[in-house]
Amino acid sequence: MAWTPAYRSLYESGELGDRAVRLEAMLAACTICPHVCGNNRIAGDIARCHSAWLPIVSSYCRHFGEEPALTGTHGVGNIFFGNCTMRCVYCQNFEISTQWKTEQANTVSIERLAEIMLELQAEGAHAIGLVSPTHFAPQIVRALVLAAARGLMLPLIYNTNAYDSVDVLRLLDGIVDIYLPDLKYAENDLGYRYSKVRSYAEVSHAAVREMHRQVGSTVTTDEHGLVRRGLIIRHLVLPNDIASSKEQLLWIRDALGNQVTLSIMAQYYPAHRAAQTELLDRVIRLGEYERVLDVLHECGFENGWIQDFESGTSYRPDFSNRAEPFGDASASAVSAPAAHNFQRE
Numbered sequence: 001m002a003w004t005p006a007y008r009s010l011y012e013s014g015e016l017g018d019r020a021v022r023l024e025a026m027l028a029a030c031t032i033c034p035h036v037c038g039n040n041r042i043a044g045d046i047a048r049c050h051s052a053w054l055p056i057v058s059s060y061c062r063h064f065g066e067e068p069a070l071t072g073t074h075g076v077g078n079i080f081f082g083n084c085t086m087r088c089v090y091c092q093n094f095e096i097s098t099q100w101k102t103e104q105a106n107t108v109s110i111e112r113l114a115e116i117m118l119e120l121q122a123e124g125a126h127a128i129g130l131v132s133p134t135h136f137a138p139q140i141v142r143a144l145v146l147a148a149a150r151g152l153m154l155p156l157i158y159n160t161n162a163y164d165s166v167d168v169l170r171l172l173d174g175i176v177d178i179y180l181p182d183l184k185y186a187e188n189d190l191g192y193r194y195s196k197v198r199s200y201a202e203v204s205h206a207a208v209r210e211m212h213r214q215v216g217s218t219v220t221t222d223e224h225g226l227v228r229r230g231l232i233i234r235h236l237v238l239p240n241d242i243a244s245s246k247e248q249l250l251w252i253r254d255a256l257g258n259q260v261t262l263s264i265m266a267q268y269y270p271a272h273r274a275a276q277t278e279l280l281d282r283v284i285r286l287g288e289y290e291r292v293l294d295v296l297h298e299c300g301f302e303n304g305w306i307q308d309f310e311s312g313t314s315y316r317p318d319f320s321n322r323a324e325p326f327g328d329a330s331a332s333a334v335s336a337p338a339a340h341n342f343q344r345e
């Protein structure tokens, strides 16, 4: 029998609509993310994430640079949401995450967001990739109700900075098929210094635990080897060990076990304001990356991907070209940063 995403049964039972209502209610005194601003976004207030009621879609396209078992041959249908709940000085998507005044021009209706999901399905994407979805979680679920009614059958990938509310994640249980959190800092003071968020370690760890509770350690793939359900934890290695990579890997092993799927990323480069930021103003060194990979193997992790070390010089999105921020889609399958499965060489 053909695989179907979990949200289809929630849609058929009416539960998906009920979840949308419960999530939307949280916007009235916004508690959608751990900043808990309390602003009435339904009335048009904008707070820390510079986002009110309607979603902002800065770009959407099929993207061929995700992990191989997500990308497949037809790519992930990524929807890049404007603005963000974090303020990373090195943000590689800073053109859409920080330019909140210009991003207002990319406000779309809920109906349009649903159409975008269906367009990406019609183009042949293997999944819908929700990139920086946190601050628009209610609007996404509302759009999903519309898209499901019109035949959306693709799994949803929740591609997040992991600064997520557990309460919101619980309402996404059975809606999100694939969680793709980028676990950043293990030390709170570094999270505040470089991304202006408080308690990043505790907040992100609680969020990832909840994601794991929902989908478990085992990643489900289809007959083509494409991921259809599960948790993939990304970790971007930062220069001068600002991401506390060893501590993060030890936490994952101890909290979730070493059978979870990881994606270790080397693509850091000093984007946005990082070139003027001490300790972040360079790409990572080979020795730094190799130390992280040594810990990875010492911990016994076996599932996932390791990005090629050279990725820091090849992965440079350009959102001044909103239609193709990663270059020509037909060429990006070969220009995307390469990754290979965990293997001790």
Ligand code: SF4
Residues within 6 Å of the ligand: 030, 031, 032, 033, 034, 035, 036, 037, 038, 039, 041, 046, 047, 048, 049, 050, 051, 085, 134, 135
């Ligand atoms: S989603 Fe935005 S408005 Fe709501 S709590 Fe987070 S930062 Fe504040």
